[in-house]
Amino acid sequence: MRQLRKNKFVSLFRSSPLNDFLVPFRKAQNQWVARYIIIVFALIVRCAVGIGPYSGENTPPMYGDFEAQRHWMEITTHLPIGKWYYFDLQYWGLDYPPLTAFHSWLLGKIGSLIDSSWFALNVSRGLETPDLKSYMRITALFSELALYIPAVILFTRWMGRYYNNASTIDQTIIAAAILYQPALIIIDHGHFQYNSVMLGFSLLALVNLLYDNFCVAAILFTLSISFKQMALYYAPIFFFYLLRICLRSPRTHSVCILRFVSVGCSVIATLFLEFLPFVVFGGIGQIKQCLIRLFPFERGLFEDKVSNFWCATNIFIKYKSIFSTSQLKTIALVFTLIGIAPSCGLICFKPRKELLPWCLASCSMAFYLFSFQVHEKSILLPWMPITLLLNEVDSDVISMVCWFFNAALFSMWPLLKRDGLIIQYAVLGILSNWLMGNLSWIRKALRAIKLPVHYRNLATPVLPHNLFWRVIIVGSYIAAIGLQIVEFVFDPPKSLPHLWIIGNVEISFCSFALFWIWCNYRMFTLAVDDSKLKTE
Structure with missing residues (x-):
């Protein structure tokens, strides 16, 4: 595999605390110590967050996502497989794909060996003992350690070798920036979920695409969808890329029927093996029941206030009172198809590996903005490929990506506040920006007013060079900080109890929509610049 870029790598984190911590390992021939350090520190940060509260803590009768995950371990370990998707749907009925069910079964079995009362059928509901909470937190840690963290390191390694010419230590620094x-x-470690499993499978699938392991990539991505159906946000890009590679190889310009059949059979075989136990022990109706549980369209266009197009514009257009659920499904589908068209068309007609993270970011962001039934946590879907853009050797890209990170965290504020994760929200936001050097402007400001601070070069520019985006980013930060100050000082008017949440939705949506437009622009700019796209 030939190298894609010939220019010298320039580290955009060279003056950041993250670089300061890891640069002493630069001369080492093997960087395993540096990787070990960033992984251990990543786990420590996650453990610290896990000490705090979680979704639904001490809030009967439904509790929250923590109880949902625990309850799925309860039903999968005590009920026959044919009843998993039918049991007590008025409580926390299983509504994720088969791989989540098997994951819950495995963790439930292991946990039952430690203390069987944690998952006792019907009598363990709402259980919140310290040992159970510790076990659940540990399962989230090991799930991420097994899949997502290795996937990040593998991706940055490929980018360093074949795209941006980054040295091994610079690859480690970029991986750390992503992991933190x-x-x-x-x-995952505060609110409590297992999103890292889905994201890990998707990222491992992407890595295997980069190494031309097409069947392995297809299997891994199928596993991702089989863990959480939201991974479908990435499906169009994987589909069109694999379709184009199979039907017209960029190298030979010939149709590769064997590859096409192999990829198709890999997907079918994976799905067959996953659903086989349900069909054998519950009949063919299990597949229909599973699909009904996975796509609950009866819930409507949206439930909670989320920073997408429909919720943001609902203050002007009352969609639910104007259109039926069936009509809203059709309208949302049309908008989503229009939104994903640019990225799907580009990756189909120009199937370049360098474009995959950009197209995944654009496509998944369009799903988040326009699709039916989006949740606050769904921002993690576009968030994952956008983090991969930290591998780009372009300060403007890094600045825009950092803006998105802050907007994504801010968009989840209403959810995190409800969970009692206020301290975690503030500390993680400051920590991540500080590590990447995004707070270096403070030192510059102190020097400007003649305070005796140690001189150092600034790290990655906080703002891009373009004046328009500077104004947008600064304006969004001022609006977000202002809203949070107002929210802490004043209660919302009794006639408008959700006013502050709506303000959060509007600021976040405008930020996401503008970032999506910019992402599409940069995606096509990169595609046109053939000097950066030299080979497959």
Whole structure:
């Protein structure tokens, strides 16, 4: 595999605390110590977040996502497989794909060996003992350690070798910058979920695409969808890329029927093996029941206030009172198809590996903005490929990506506040920006007013060079900080109890929409610049 870029790598984190911590290992021939350090520190940060509260703590009768995950371990370890998707749907009925069910079964079995009362059928509901909470937190840690963290390191390694010419230590620094982003940390280890499994499978699938392991990539991405159906946000890009590679190889310009059949059979075989136990022990109706549980369209266009197009514009257009659920499904589908068209068309007609993270970011962001039934945590879907853009050797890209990170964290504020994760929200936000050097402007400001601070070069520019984006980013930060100050000082009017949440939605949506537009622009700019796209 030939190298894609010939220019010298320039580290955009060279003056950041993250670089200061890891640069002493630069001369080492093997960087395993540096990787060990960033992984251990990543786990320590996650453990610290896990000490705090979680979704639904001490809030009967439904509790929250923590109880949902525990309850799935309860039903999968005590009920026959044919009843998993039918049991007590008014409580926390299983509504994720088969791989989540098997994951819950495995963790439930292991946990039952430690203390069987944690998952006792019907009598363990709402259980919140310290040992159970510790066990659940540990399962989230090991799930991420097994899949997502290795996937990040593998991706940055490929980018360093074949795209941006980054040295091994610079690859480690970029991987650390990705791993210390707060959105996934605070959702999986604070709020409590297992999103890292889905994201890990998707990222491993992407890595295998980069290495031309097409069947392995297809299997891994199928596993990702089979863990959480939201991974479908990435499906169009994987589909069109594999379709184009199979039907017209960029190298030979010939149709590769064997590859096409192999990829198709890999997907079918994976799905067959996953659903086989349900069909054998519950009949063919299990597949229909599973699909009904996975796509609950009866819930409507949206439930909670989320920073997407429909919720943001609902203050002007009352969609639910104007259109039926069936009509809203069709309208949302049309908008989503229009939104994903640019990225799907580009990756189909120009199937370049360098474009994959950009197209995944654009496509998943369009799903988040326009699709039916989006949740606050769904921002993690576009968040994952956008973190991969930290591998780009372009300060403007890094600045825009950092803006997105902050907007994503801010968009989840209403959810995190409800969970009691206020301290975690603030500390993680400050920590991640400080590590990447985004707070270096403070030192510059102190020097400007003649305070005796140690001189050092600034790290990655906080703002891009373009004046328009500077104004947008500064304006969004002022609006977000102002809203949070107002929210802490004043209660919302009784006639408008959700006013502050709506303000959060509007600021976040405008930021996401503008970032999506910019992402599409840069995606096509990169595609046109053939000097950066030299080979497959």
